[in-house]
Amino acid sequence: MIDFKPYLLKIEHEIQSFHAQNKKIFATTSCQTNSVVLLHLISKFAPKTPVYLLNTGFLFPQTLSFRSDLERLLNIEIHLLRGQLSLNQQKNASGRFLFTSDPDFCCHINKVAPLEPILQNFDLWINGVRAAQSSTRAQMGRTQKIQNGVVRYHPLLDWDARMVHYYIEENNLPRHPLDNDGYKSIGCRPCTRKWIDDLDNRGGRWQGLNKTECGLHTTLGGKA
Numbered sequence: 001m002i003d004f005k006p007y008l009l010k011i012e013h014e015i016q017s018f019h020a021q022n023k024k025i026f027a028t029t030s031c032q033t034n035s036v037v038l039l040h041l042i043s044k045f046a047p048k049t050p051v052y053l054l055n056t057g058f059l060f061p062q063t064l065s066f067r068s069d070l071e072r073l074l075n076i077e078i079h080l081l082r083g084q085l086s087l088n089q090q091k092n093a094s095g096r097f098l099f100t101s102d103p104d105f106c107c108h109i110n111k112v113a114p115l116e117p118i119l120q121n122f123d124l125w126i127n128g129v130r131a132a133q134s135s136t137r138a139q140m141g142r143t144q145k146i147q148n149g150v151v152r153y154h155p156l157l158d159w160d161a162r163m164v165h166y167y168i169e170e171n172n173l174p175r176h177p178l179d180n181d182g183y184k185s186i187g188c189r190p191c192t193r194k195w196i197d198d199l200d201n202r203g204g205r206w207q208g209l210n211k212t213e214c215g216l217h218t219t220l221g222g223k224a
């Protein structure tokens with residue numbers, strides 16, 4: 001049994017404090033099971049917050065349907081953000097998609113670049129990174145400054161996978177439709193594999209590549 005009350009009070013207090021400072025706030029989500037806790041907290045403590053999902057064009061259809069389910073259930077709006085290049089423009093000279101030939105560039109044009117204009121319009125970016133997810137995320141602070149003075153805010157930084165699991169159970173929240181099929185971390189179809197190691201639940205992403213992040217939390221990571 002986990003007592004979530006102190007965690008929730010802290011997050012509620014922090015969000016109230018940002019609102020009292022008139023911060024313009026937005027949030028991002030990847031609409032997977034791990035995202036449900038953050039979206040539920042936003043629906044409780046800051047329901048008017050604009051939430052964005054980077055729709056790379058390569059998402060699982062189940063992710064897009066889960067987004068619609070979450071919008072209805074939590075009474076929030078999750079806006080789709082899309083990059084400038086069509087899928088056909090994302091091939092190299094040999095006709096191979098960039099996700100095979102240059103995945104870092106593919107992530108840049110489909111995830112990092114579409115978010116940059118959004119950062120111009122806000123002061124505070126809420127996202128659901130957790131320190132336990134990777135060594136990169138373990139270095140992050142609860143808040144940290146990035147470009148143009150925007151502050152990233154990570155309310156779930158100190159939550160582990162067990163807490164996420166029990167919070168979802170206790171609040172009777174849904175899981176991504178592919179969760180039961182063994183997809184513990186879900187991004188784009190070409191770069192996501194089934195993976196059931198609970199201690200390393202991002203191991204199914206970019207398998208076989210020396211890559212663990214898309215850039216949203218590194219290129220746009222800032223300093224703790």
Ligand code: SF4
Nearest residue numbers: 099103106107188191
């Ligand atoms: S996760 Fe894969 S398909 Fe998606 S933007 Fe990155 S490289 Fe491209």
